[in-house]
Amino acid sequence: MLEISKKSNLLEQNSYKYSLQDVAEPNLYREVYTYSEVPKMPFNHRRVPMNMPEEIWITDTSLRDGQQSVEPYSVEQIVEIYKLLSKLGGPYGIVRQTEMFVYSKKDREAIEKCMDLGLKFPEITTWIRASKEDFKLVKDLGIRETGILVSCSDYHIFKKLGKTRKQAMEGYLATVADAFEAGVMPRCHLEDITRADFYGFVVPFVNELMKMSRDAKIPVKIRACDTMGYGVPYSEVALPRSVPGIIYGLQHYSDVPSEMLEWHGHNDFYKSVANATAAWLYGASAVNCSLLGIGERTGNVPLEAMVFEYASLRGSLDGMDTTVITEIADFFKNEIGYKIPPMTPFIGRNFNVTKAGIHADGLLKDEEIYNIFDTDKILNRPAAVMISKTSGLAGIAYWINQNYGLKGDKVIGKRDELVLKLKEWIDKEYEDGRQTALSNDELEEKINELTNGKGLA
Secondary structure, eight states: OEETTTTOOOEOOOOOOOOOOOOOOOOOTTTTTTTTSSOOOOBBBOEEEEEEEOOOOOEEEEIIIIIGSSSSSHHHHHHHHHHHHHHHHTTSSEEEEEEEOSSSSHHHHHHHHHTTOOOOOOOOEEOOOOOOHHHHHHHHHHHHHEEEEOOOOIIIIIISOOOOOHHHHHHHHHHHHHHHHHOOEEEEETTGGGSOOIIIIHHHHHHHHHHHHHHHHHHHHEEEETTTTTBBTTTBBOTTTBBHHHHHHHHHTTOOGGGEEEEEETTTOOOOHHHHHHHHHHSSSSSEEEEEGOOOOOOOOBHHHHHHHHHHSSOOOOOTTTHHHHHHHHHHHIIOOOOOOOTTTTTTTTEEOOOOHHHHHHHOOOOOSSSSSOOHHSOOOOOOOOOTTTOOOHHHHHHHHHHHHHHHGGGOOTTTTHHHHHHHHHHHHHHOOOOOOOOOHHHHHHHHTTTOOOOOO
């Protein structure tokens, strides 16, 4: 049958409806996932159109998936993280939602304290076990949306749940019916979608969810979960690994609106950010992230990374306050005790720090030469240098100017007598066998010595 598509406004064939394929044996995609080898990346050269939604946003899982991989946060820490998320997301709520547990008394206390703040964004949602008791608990707390786990690959259906596809699907649909009965909007987490039979299970299942949603007049959100990080962003890769193919398919074959479609990825193959961006580009309004990328195994999509992806794609931060990213990093480091790897983009100690003398010489002349953007303005983190055996005169001069905040006619050049003396001392340190970079305290102490205790303050 030919019908006018509401998405493309063109005549399209709409004659085939995908039905559940209740197979006797699991489809484990062994030609792709051999387990004893690196997963293969087959291409079928089928392209799907980019379809960036009118609105895109970020959702947060720092207090759910992120918290599962670290020491549990205290109530006070959860409340502070929630406030920082709100401040980062800005007045338009680009950080739209955050999800929390409701299992323990502490979980519920944290939710209530966050709700008492009266902040519009991020909206608090939950993640629960699929039971009537938990749905009632969510409803009683005044929360309108909750996540429900609906594993969709045969790895999970056959091997973990010990069910057939039909049994799994019937159980999931019954759970969603319970959510509707409680008046709660379900967010269905399609776990392990990048190893799932897309046309044999995912599409028929989501079609039933959409039908139930229309009948109940309650929206259903679909979260496509790349649980093991197998997804790839390239447009001509075959399913089930194709992120563009998954997002396109959920829209084209299951009529999931962009605003009800969300991507949740992991970073096992270093593709979490690229995959999340692809999800936006091909039709998902939401990407689910965690602050600092903290999450199971290699972590989730780093929320701070998607802030910059958003700005790159939209040409604007739309009210997001990026200086809060540095506040967040300081909070995790100083208050929670989380050790941030030094090379981590935007938040690591060495993010905009150079040790190379030739780079420092460029920074001294014009920091734009070796800094990715105005990190002082955007992140409240000026470009810096670390003094080591390769820093050179320029590096030393730059460090002095930055460390002591020297401006205008007080700026020290690389031929200044103090710089030359400091360079002579540094060279001697490394000639005597030193291997590590010099600390700020060591350099300040030496400067005090060379200036007869006057320093440069």
